[in-house]
Amino acid sequence: MPNGNGKIINMxxxxxxxxxxxxxxxxxxxxxxKIQHGTFAAIIGPSGSGKSTLMNILGCLDVSTDGVYEFEGxxxxxxxxxxxxxxxxxxxxxxxxxxxxxxxxxxxxxxxxPLIFKGVHTKKRRERAAELLERVGLxxxxxxxxxxxxxxxxxxxxxxxxxxxxxxxxxxxEPTGNLDSKSGGEIIELFxxxxxxxxxxxxxxxxxxxxxxxxxVIRIKDGLLxxxxxxxxxxxxxx
Amino acid sequence: xxxxxxxxxYLHDLRKQKKRAGLTILALVWGTFSILxxxxxxxxxxxxxxxxxxxxxxDIIVVWGGQTSKxxxxxxxxxxxxxxxxxxxxxxxxxxxxKNVGGEFSRWGxxxxxxxxxxxxxxxxxxPSWEDxxxxxxxxGGRFINQIDMDKKRRVVFLGYELKRSLFGDEDPAGQRIEIxxxxxxxxxxxxxxxxxxxxxxxxxxxxxxxxTTFKTLFGHEYFNNLVIQPYDADQISFVKRxxxxxxxxxxxxxxxxxxxxxxxxxxxxxxEFNKVMLGIQVFLGIVGGMTLLIxxxxxxxxxxxxxxxRTREIGIKMATGAKRRHIMNQFILExxxxxxxGGVAGILVSILACYLMGLIPVGTGNDxxxxxxxxxxxxxxxxxxxxxxxxxxxxxxxxxxxxxxxTNPVESLRYE
Numbered sequence: 001m002p003n004g005n006g007k008i009i010n011m012x013x014x015x016x017x018x019x020x021x022x023x024x025x026x027x028x029x030x031x032x033x034k035i036q037h038g039t040f041a042a043i044i045g046p047s048g049s050g051k052s053t054l055m056n057i058l059g060c061l062d063v064s065t066d067g068v069y070e071f072e073g074x075x076x077x078x079x080x081x082x083x084x085x086x087x088x089x090x091x092x093x094x095x096x097x098x099x100x101x102x103x104x105x106x107x108x109x110x111x112x113x114p115l116i117f118k119g120v121h122t123k124k125r126r127e128r129a130a131e132l133l134e135r136v137g138l139x140x141x142x143x144x145x146x147x148x149x150x151x152x153x154x155x156x157x158x159x160x161x162x163x164x165x166x167x168x169x170x171x172x173x174e175p176t177g178n179l180d181s182k183s184g185g186e187i188i189e190l191f192x193x194x195x196x197x198x199x200x201x202x203x204x205x206x207x208x209x210x211x212x213x214x215x216x217v218i219r220i221k222d223g224l225l226x227x228x229x230x231x232x233x234x235x236x237x238x239x
Numbered sequence: 240x241x242x243x244x245x246x247x248x249y250l251h252d253l254r255k256q257k258k259r260a261g262l263t264i265l266a267l268v269w270g271t272f273s274i275l276x277x278x279x280x281x282x283x284x285x286x287x288x289x290x291x292x293x294x295x296x297x298d299i300i301v302v303w304g305g306q307t308s309k310x311x312x313x314x315x316x317x318x319x320x321x322x323x324x325x326x327x328x329x330x331x332x333x334x335x336x337x338k339n340v341g342g343e344f345s346r347w348g349x350x351x352x353x354x355x356x357x358x359x360x361x362x363x364x365x366x367p368s369w370e371d372x373x374x375x376x377x378x379x380g381g382r383f384i385n386q387i388d389m390d391k392k393r394r395v396v397f398l399g400y401e402l403k404r405s406l407f408g409d410e411d412p413a414g415q416r417i418e419i420x421x422x423x424x425x426x427x428x429x430x431x432x433x434x435x436x437x438x439x440x441x442x443x444x445x446x447x448x449x450x451x452t453t454f455k456t457l458f459g460h461e462y463f464n465n466l467v468i469q470p471y472d473a474d475q476i477s478f479v480k481r482x483x484x485x486x487x488x489x490x491x492x493x494x495x496x497x498x499x500x501x502x503x504x505x506x507x508x509x510x511x512e513f514n515k516v517m518l519g520i521q522v523f524l525g526i527v528g529g530m531t532l533l534i535x536x537x538x539x540x541x542x543x544x545x546x547x548x549x550r551t552r553e554i555g556i557k558m559a560t561g562a563k564r565r566h567i568m569n570q571f572i573l574e575x576x577x578x579x580x581x582g583g584v585a586g587i588l589v590s591i592l593a594c595y596l597m598g599l600i601p602v603g604t605g606n607d608x609x610x611x612x613x614x615x616x617x618x619x620x621x622x623x624x625x626x627x628x629x630x631x632x633x634x635x636x637x638x639x640x641x642x643x644x645x646x647t648n649p650v651e652s653l654r655y656e
Contacts, residue, residue, distance in 0.1 A: 089561020117561040
């Protein structure tokens with residue numbers, strides 16, 4: 001099991017309010033969260049509990065309205081959009097429920113995307129993307145367009161893309177939600193392998209089987225982390 | 240992003256928006272065609288008119304004797320100033336900035352007879368320098384008046400193109416004889432058929448030219464009708480004109496500041512004015528064509544807004560994987576440019592074809608009306624102007640949709656269905 005040294009995530013009293021002009025909805029009501037390097041955690045909670053909002057803020061896709069959020073020691077709230085884009089590019093890898101691949105691009109091109117935005121040279125980019133696809137078991141599907149792949153394969157491409165810039169954190173939002181149980185199981189196995197290899201992984205899920213396999217389980221309800229329980233009994237703190 | 244990957248998405252967008260994209264590209268083709276043809280006709284017209292202007296001569300001034308309007312050294316105003324042949328030597332000596340100077344005798348209604356053809360035409364007595372100064376170039380097989388003709392007062396005549404056709408038809412007149420005022424003359428050549436925009440005493444194509452010395456002997460003229468002067472440097476023309484007033488004022492005793500003493504047609508200054516007018520016309524035509532292209536640009540902006548909307552999720556995906564706003568902006572501006580490029584290239588090809596086909600239509604020569612209009616010409620400058628306008632429209636029409644795309648919230652984009 002990997003040993004994390006230092007925190008990736010440090011959230012203190014983080015609030016998120018959606019203001020539609022007529023109605024104000026407080027999706028996060030003072031979240032405190034610490035995630036160490038090498039953590040494998042599941043964030044669970046009912047619909048509307050603030051899971052997705054939390055993931056968006058964790059992944060720097062969105063910013064909090066109040067509170068402090070530090071990503072690897074760097075205060076994220078209030079950062080310029082370009083710096084947020086750099087953090088998403090270099091430090092966060094997203095895996096989405098609906099894969100979010102470019103449909104007419106090949107598996108290779110999809111995986112290359114974060115490397116392009118980082119400015120990696122074409123040859124190195126190609127090699128890295130091919131290596132990652134090989135690693136997720138898609139070495140034989142490099143040139144296939146995303147729309148030609150099965151759900152499980154698309155999610156593997158999505159994981160390979162998330163790994164492209166060797167990020168500090170992999171954020172997966174219902175990664176098995178659109179997959180059959182066999183493919184879903186394979187994806188979770190892949191996450192376990194990645195965790196074993198030292199990656200930090202946060203999975204937001206409804207799938208009751210996933211928390212059983214993660215190191216930590218973070219429960220969210222009504223915009224608050226009401227409970228944080230160890231999943232497989234090997235968690236290491238946070239509140 | 241790989242260029243071919245980008246092209247793949249561009250083609251995909253076009254396919255998804257077949258009608259809209261088709262009409263937009265058609266509008267661009269039409270806009271490009273319109274501006275190119277307007278500018279090409281403007282260019283053709285300018286070139287023809289410049290050619291026609293050159294029919295009178297380039298970088299010359301024509302000087303007539305005038306009437307003094309100021310009293311000078313005890314002499315009254317209202318005196319007639321007329322030039323004599325020995326003025327030419329004085330001008331050449333006193334104004335070294337002058338490259339060529341020549342006097343011109345002129346007489347209308349002179350009988351010219353060849354066999355049974357009898358014409359009453361305009362004849363001029365001129366100097367060999369006329370050939371260059373007044374672009375009196377001979378057709379093949381003939382020559383213009385030379386110094387030996389002048390020195391020996393030869394009875395030789397150089398016919399204007401139309402006068403030659405009236406007397407000889409298609410026959411080569413070189414070496415043949417005609418009678419001028421009852422005196423036999425040998426034809427040494429005839430002029431090329433030329434367009435002539437500026438003229439005094441009628442077009443050169445209808446005149447017969449004989450050596451000035453022969454003219455003086457034959458008709459007994461003492462005074463030139465006018466002088467034609469060509470400076471070495473066209474930019475020195477103001478100085479040359481001032482010196483002419485001083486030198487001729489010294490000889491004929493008139494005040495050098497008396498402008499009425501000489502009449503001057505400054506062809507050089509006229510050319511500058513003409514070029515300004517033609518530039519104005521070209522700019523006007525360009526603006527009219529540009530407006531058409533601008534409307535096509537609005538079509539491009541329209542289609543780009545649709546493309547941005549349809550690719551909202553793609554924008555979200557790219558932002559989630561680290562694309563900065565400029566990456567997103569560049570992508571859509573580039574796509575708008577590509578739409579303009581497609582329409583522009585098609586428009587240019589259609590225009591080149593149209594110019595080629597119009598070039599096949601016979602327009603006549605010399606002073607034929609269609610020849611004055613000229614043929615549409617797509618010059619490099621026009622190509623660059625149109626390419627610049629297309630690029631500008633591409634960037635401009637892509638800019639606003641691209642800004643909209645770049646300002647998209649990544650969270651909302653990822654949710655977009």
